[in-house]
Amino acid sequence: MDIARTPETPGGNVEMADAAPQPKAPPMIRRDDYRPFGWLVPETKLDFELGLESTHVTATLTVARNAKADPAPVIRLNGDGLEPESVLVDGVPATNWTMDEGDLMLPLTGEAHEIRIATTIQPSTNSQLMGLYASNGMLCTQCEAEGFRRITFFPDRPDVLSTYTVRMSGPKAQFPVLLCNGNRIAVGEGGDSHWAEWHDPWPKPSYLFALVAGDLVARNDSFTTMSGRKVELNVYVREGDLDRTEHAMESLKRSMKWDEEVFGREYDLDLFNIVAVSDFNMGAMENKGLNVFNTKFVLADPETATDADYDGIEGVIGHEYFHNWSGNRITCRDWFQLSLKEGFTVLRDQLFSQDMGSAPVKRIEDVRILRMAQFPEDSGPLAHPIRPDSYREINNFYTATVYNKGAEVIRMMRTMAGEERFRAGTDLYFDRHDGEAATCEDFVEAIEDGAGLDLKQFRLWYSQAGTPKVSVSLEHEGNTATLRLGQVVPSTPGQLDKQPMPIPLKLALFDRASGKHGGEQLVVLDKAADTFTFDGFAEKPVLSINRTFSAPVTIERDVPREDLVFLAAKDDDPFARYEAMQELMTGHLVAAVSGSLGDNDRAAARADIARALGAVIADATLDDLMRGELLLMPGQTHIAEQMLVADPGRIHAEREALKAAVGAVLAEDLVAMHARASTLPFTMDAAGKGARKVKTIALTYLAGADPERASALAASQYDSADNMTDRQGALMVLAGLGTAERTARLIDFYNRYQGNALVIDKWFALQASSLHPQAIEHVKALADHPDFTLRNPNRVRSLYMAFAGNPSAFHAADGEGYRMVADLILALDPINPQTAARFVPSLGRWRRIEPGRAALMRSELERVAAAPHLSRDTFEQVTRSLD
Structure with missing residues (x-):
């Protein structure tokens, strides 16, 4: 998900x-x-009589005692807001069942039984959008994490795997399309009604169940797998949205091909369906063979979707497709293992997006999201490990820590193992646990065995919350450079004392005169403090550390401003170059907010920053996508994270003052960059995307220095735009200004797109x-x-x-x-x-x-x-x- x-x-x-x-x-x-459930449920049959106001559900469960669990004389079938209309055991009405806080408690003797339960639910009143609910005249489901219990009574936990056969019936006019998991095995009709029967041959937990019924149209295509099987592909949307689904379909086909080539994973059904839903709590859901998506991550054309929207659609479609193996074929034993599927799948979708576009830019974007969402989570009252020890409500653990930090933790294993050995580890994981409900420990063991790594200490990343702080200092004497590293994992709620964790750090040492280095190296800091020496340096080198953001840590070092300017201009690692520029600006802003800068120091720092940004604008070796990243100012949240106690008002004032100062010094360069980028015709390649990116960034700096000039230029960009990226970028700048152009364009934007919910x-x-x-x-x-x-x-x-x-x-x-x-x-x-x-x-x-x-x-x-x-x-x- x-x-x-x-x-x-x-x-x-x-x-x-x-x-x-x-x-x-x-x-x-x-x-x-955790204890294994007392009963297995090898087969589940569901019969739905569909209606928006009322849907009747009959569930037939084949159950057998679980030999690996403690004896269970009573089976607990979870329910939420349900009332059983009838309960039969082996065809005989049961009278000895009771209710316990919504769950149905049914005593059972013997080794195996058939349980049949009838319920009626009201989809149209389900505003929680969990379980089966109505969305603009259609029916759809969301069952992760505990929504299935709002449909029927069932052991609604991820370690209960079952094969599902589903029969759906309803009015043809209201629900002409009937979809469910797996393969469609039969259809029929009678009078005004029709029905469809679906079977999913792969055992799955209840959270992966999905059903959709409505008046939908589909973009159809196919994909031939590496073993030669032809898979039917469909993207279902409402009438009128079909022409905005091409990018989604192409993203799906690219995902299927990439997963075969990079991870060796082949799709395993005859059919793969995507459905776009306008009322959805999440981004998308990986239900087996029937992915349900928020419309935001399906619909796109240049007139209504930005470049970021296009990238988001490709990434989310890849994410949900990759779950077919990392989440569906191998699922979670319990919800504490959520990062087993989500962290691993986020890493897979990040690697996919890197290969589909600019790898350096994608890496920078992923780190920016981590710092904006996960680092504050890690330093606040809701901090938790990627595998938490306890929870009260599982929905609250769909967090940036579980997803994004979880991905970074697995990426570190990949960094330490290397790509080939990491692939050997993941192959072993898929082979060893296919068809199982696994744990994070199972994954780590597979990487250990397949990649030949010792990850005993590394497991601390799964159990300790908090973002490690790594202190860095570089000394030089004779021909030797000495790197001193230390780590502290801060206290977090419920975890006051932390142990050192293995932290892989990529680094390079640059010669100041030549601007070159002798090769990138990997060091692993696995102690509270350690020292590394490097020979062959007649003069003190310039240190580039945590290249590619090899570890999700905060680097703390006292580095001269001239070294940051050097790295911002010369570092050959794109992320490290971006990081130097961010550090240059962040260091100045933190000092300014704290009141430790005098007027001369403030002016000198602003001049250095403007000079570094000017060099980025003038650097002909950069493409505009990367140029745009290097020009971005650090966000207020990131600046606040550098302070124990932050003053948002002062941060905002100092950041705007720096923007205005840079915009004033570089005004003509910014205008020229905007003009140059504006000459490029609209394309969806890297050059086109980069041009649109730097145009809007130029406007943001100019708005800080000269609002009237920026307003006129933004209004012109808005009026001449032939795509949503340019139009939205211009309107973003205008929305922050108090000019007449602002009101006119906001009114125009609304009138132009009224009726298009996403816009x-x-x-x-x-x-x-x-x-x-x-x-x-x-x-x-x-x-x-x-x-x-x-x-x-x-x-x-x-x-x-x-x-x-x-x-x-x-x-x-x-x-x-x-x-x-x-x-x-x-x-x-x-x-x-x-x-x-x-x-x-x-x-x-x-x-x-x-x-x-x-x-x-x-x-x-x-x-x-x-x-x-x-x-x-x-x-x-x-x-x-x-x-």
């Missing part, structure tokens, strides 16, 4: 009862308490994330807009997640931004608790914020915590944020 990748009615206070009862804490679930999401997000001084008032007004609704997660995220990720507005000194997000949580929690809970972490960072704002953030968390009837999702996030 792909979590939402874009870090994208409230307004006024929600009335609270004077003495609200405290919600009951959900039970704590602990990894050490109108952009319209909301651009205003909510803007630097405009009235952004809070704009968000309040947008919350009352007729197109805004709390019932569509995309629309909620487009407005409020964009706002919560806008430090200058969210951290308003009077606390209004905090109140707005707390109001949203309270309003959204009864409708969609999974989406509501994802807004809590924005308030949970209060300990790392200056005291005045921190008190206001904590107060809003306490207000949410005091509300009656909070969901388990939100309750856990709020209480952990306050503890």
